[in-house]
Amino acid sequence: MTTQAYYLPKSVDEAVGLLAEHGPSLLVMAGGTIAMPLINDGISFPERVMGLRRAGLDSISRSNGHHAIGATVTLSRMLTWDEIPLLQKAAHNVGGWAIRNMATVGGNLFAPPPSGDFAVALLALDAQVVLTSAAGQRVVPLNDFYTGFMTTVVQPGELVSEIRVPVPAGQTAYLKFARRETNTPSIVTVAALITLDGQRVSDARLALNGVGPHPFRARRAESRLIGSVLDEAAIAHAGELAAEASDPMDDAVASAWYRRKMIPVMVRRALAQIVAKEASDGI
Ligand SMILES: Cc1cc2nc3c(=O)[nH]c(=O)nc-3n(C[C@H](O)[C@H](O)[C@H](O)COP(=O)(O)OP(=O)(O)OC[C@H]3O[C@@H](n4cnc5c(N)ncnc54)[C@H](O)[C@@H]3O)c2cc1C
Structure with a gap:
């Protein structure tokens, strides 16, 4: 047909x-x-x-403490949008130029694993997804968007029209571990946002991609960090808990075993970046 x-x-x-x-x-x-x-x-x-390219879903605006990113905003456009550096970094880590010129923010939410390298940053930012149908709109936290391998809460008749991203507070880090530097599938991608109150973590968001049926938040790892000093022991334990929460797959890029082994390493590197940023901001 x-x-x-x-x-x-x-x-x-x-x-x-x-x-x-x-x-x-x-x-x-x-x-x-x-x-x-x-x-x-x-x-x-x-x-x-x-x-969808002429449906008027390609604008970015700011209101009531959040940024509203249209579903068809391209990842190339996100590279030049500097309000949230974590999203710039994430966009840079999807495909190569030719792909980013076409690929959209909304489309990345539906990407089969190990894709989802932009969605994982949106997860760490506590983004919400606006779903529009002929019956109206509903807003779903991105954290509740995925229901399984390539399945989501999107109902027949619904479109993703916008992604709402709260204006972030805290330090962020984004690391994609893959076989090559660019234009390469993820083995493990980590997006982290940490807020400190003095020496202690008051909020922790740790999102992973490439190591499960869809991007996900490592909740037990986050809980381990909240209230702790961001020291080596807390970071190592959070990395182990993140690995326990994963459900990686074997594919041509990496084995499930290797993906799981790399999670604590990448969590440690991401959180070490945040510790270093905090230290340099404090000088
Ligand atoms: C060579 C190559 C390299 C790639 N590298 C990466 C990578 O490194 N990281 C990564 O994450 N991805 C990668 N991808 C996957 C893909 O390019 C991106 O995930 C991209 O963001 C998908 O967006 P799109 O707009 O092109 O999706 P489309 O192909 O247009 O759509 C994908 C799916 O989502 C649905 N959909 C799209 N938008 C909406 C909407 N607004 N509402 C409802 N449903 C919708 C469509 O029906 C379709 O089922 C790569 C792809 C290729 C071909």
């Missing part, structure tokens, strides 16, 4: 109207860096395709 129709809605209302009309026979396409290869390789046969 070949694709029968391609739609380019000029607004979100038009887009969700088309979704309501055609149901699951309509494939949503943002940058197409995941969707198009599946079609070209004959793995996916959508009856209808809807491109």
Whole structure:
């Protein structure tokens, strides 16, 4: 079967109207860096395709203590947006230039593992996902967005229209460990945000990618850090707890065993960066 129709809605209302009309026979396409290869390789046969690039979802604004990032903002655009350096760093770590010019923030939420190198930074920032349908809008914490391997809370008829990111306080770090420096799948990616109250951690967010069915927060590791001094013992223990929370897979890039082994190493490196930043800010 070949694709029968391609739609380019000029607004979100038009887009969700088309979704309501055609149901699951309509494939949503943002940058197409995941969707198009599946079609070209004959793995996916959508009856209808809807491109989002003219739907007006490509703006970034700030209100009420959060940044609102449109779902079709590209990762190249995120490289030049300097309000949240963690997101710049994350964007830099997705694919190469050609991919980032097309790939979108919203599309990264749906990327199959070990992709999700931008979503993992959004998780560490406590982002929320705005889902829009013909019936209205609902807002879901990104932490509750994933329900399993390539499954999410998105219902038929819903689109991701915006990602809301609270203006962050605290120090952040982002490290992607992979076979090469750039344009390479993740073995382990760590995004961390730590807030200190004096010497002690008052808030800790530790998000991991590449080591589970989707990006996730290592909650027990975070709890271990909160209330502690960010010393070697606390960091090492948090790394072990993060590894325990993981569910890595074997693939052509790395074995599950190796991925799990690298988690404490990468958590330690990420938190060491934060300790160093704190020390230099304190001088
Ligand atoms: C060579 C190559 C290298 C890559 N490297 C990386 C990497 O290093 N790290 C990484 O994380 N990813 C990587 N990717 C995967 C991918 O490019 C990114 O994850 C990208 O952000 C996906 O966004 P997109 O807009 O292109 O998604 P699309 O292909 O347009 O869509 C992907 C899926 O999400 C759904 N979707 C998209 N937007 C919405 C929306 N707003 N609402 C509802 N559903 C939606 C689509 O229906 C589709 O099922 C790579 C891909 C390639 C081809």
